[in-house]
Amino acid sequence: MRQRPRRNRSTHAIRGAVRETTLGPEHLVLPAFVQEGTANSTPIASMPGHSRLSIDLMVELCGRAADAGIAGVALFPVIPDLDKGPRGLSAIDPENVNLRAVRAIKQALPGFMVICDVALDPYSSDGHDGVLVNGVIDNDETVPLLAAMAVAQAKAGADMVAPSDMMDGRIGAIRDALDLAGYSHVLINSYCAKYASAFYGPFREALDSSPRGGSKKTYQMDPTNRREALRELRLDEAEGADWVMVKPGLPYLDVIRLFREHSSLPVSAYQVSGEYAMLKAAGQNGWIDYDACLLESLTSLRRAGADAIFTYGALEAAALLT
Numbered sequence: 001m002r003q004r005p006r007r008n009r010s011t012h013a014i015r016g017a018v019r020e021t022t023l024g025p026e027h028l029v030l031p032a033f034v035q036e037g038t039a040n041s042t043p044i045a046s047m048p049g050h051s052r053l054s055i056d057l058m059v060e061l062c063g064r065a066a067d068a069g070i071a072g073v074a075l076f077p078v079i080p081d082l083d084k085g086p087r088g089l090s091a092i093d094p095e096n097v098n099l100r101a102v103r104a105i106k107q108a109l110p111g112f113m114v115i116c117d118v119a120l121d122p123y124s125s126d127g128h129d130g131v132l133v134n135g136v137i138d139n140d141e142t143v144p145l146l147a148a149m150a151v152a153q154a155k156a157g158a159d160m161v162a163p164s165d166m167m168d169g170r171i172g173a174i175r176d177a178l179d180l181a182g183y184s185h186v187l188i189n190s191y192c193a194k195y196a197s198a199f200y201g202p203f204r205e206a207l208d209s210s211p212r213g214g215s216k217k218t219y220q221m222d223p224t225n226r227r228e229a230l231r232e233l234r235l236d237e238a239e240g241a242d243w244v245m246v247k248p249g250l251p252y253l254d255v256i257r258l259f260r261e262h263s264s265l266p267v268s269a270y271q272v273s274g275e276y277a278m279l280k281a282a283g284q285n286g287w288i289d290y291d292a293c294l295l296e297s298l299t300s301l302r303r304a305g306a307d308a309i310f311t312y313g314a315l316e317a318a319a320l321l322t
């Protein structure tokens with residue numbers, strides 16, 4: 001036999017020399033949940049290993065992530081019911097828990113990247129990413145609120161804003177608002193192909209942010225669609241996105257590859273809460289080797305074409321990789 005592919009797999013050194021895909025802590029972003037209080041940590045049942053953390057504990061967690069070489073944190077706030085309203089206006093209150101957390105993290109760890117989510121759902125009494133008007137999510141009522149929210153986040157010190165709301169035209173509006181306010185250096189990671197996925201369940205439990213009525217299907221993408229992702233890509237590129245994200249991760253590897261082949265922008269992937277929960281649950285039952293499956297799934301996202309990966313397993317993966 002002339003062709004023996006196994007020769008390239010025969011020793012550790014040979015396998016290392018021909019490895020096509022790399023994965024390191026520098027590719028990873030840790031999503032984390034911040035809440036009010038001091039020394040206050042509340043476990044999230046469906047996300048073992050993750051808790052809602054008060055700002056002091058969040059700064060500690062970010063310190064550990066930075067020490068592990070992780071690129072940054074993606075912050076998601078737990079907003080008290082009293083501060084939720086139909087227009088989610090507490091999102092722009094500089095004293096909300098999210099913006100206080102951004103300031104505290106940047107003060108303690110200036111070089112660590114802080115990424116803020118731009119969407120109304122944690123702040124909305126309806127649990128939607130946009131404003132409900134007569135039972136419909138009103139795109140053009142929502143976009144200026146998102147732009148104001150992004151400016152407030154930039155002002156607090158966020159390095160990157162990440163609109164996850166899927167309203168039309170928001171990337172351009174946010175870019176203009178940031179530039180006008182003097183934040184032309186702040187990056188936009190667009191949740192470009194964000195699908196209406198059932199894998200977000202544990203996240204919504206963590207933030208108590210499930211839609212109170214209806215679904216998110218009038219703004220998040222239909223999981224059946226691939227060409228439509230290309231359309232979103234073209235729009236977000238034209239509107240000034242710096243990174244384009246695909247979300248969820250593993251069930252959408254084909255879309256990550258599509259973006260890699262059609263865009264010269266960095267592509268990010270989000271291994272979402274339900275993906276993490278599946279790995280954890282099977283691992284805790286002894287049905288799979290959690291550590292190995294985590295690294296394999298992250299490697300697959302990189303192989304598909306992702307540059308940065310948002311994963312709840314970032315700290316565990318970083319420890320395994322160093």
Ligand code: PBG
Nearest residue numbers: 119121164199200203272273274
């Ligand atoms: C909301 C938002 C969601 C996630 C990130 N930002 C949930 C949703 O759209 O309902 C999900 C992340 C995860 O499941 O880990 N704007």
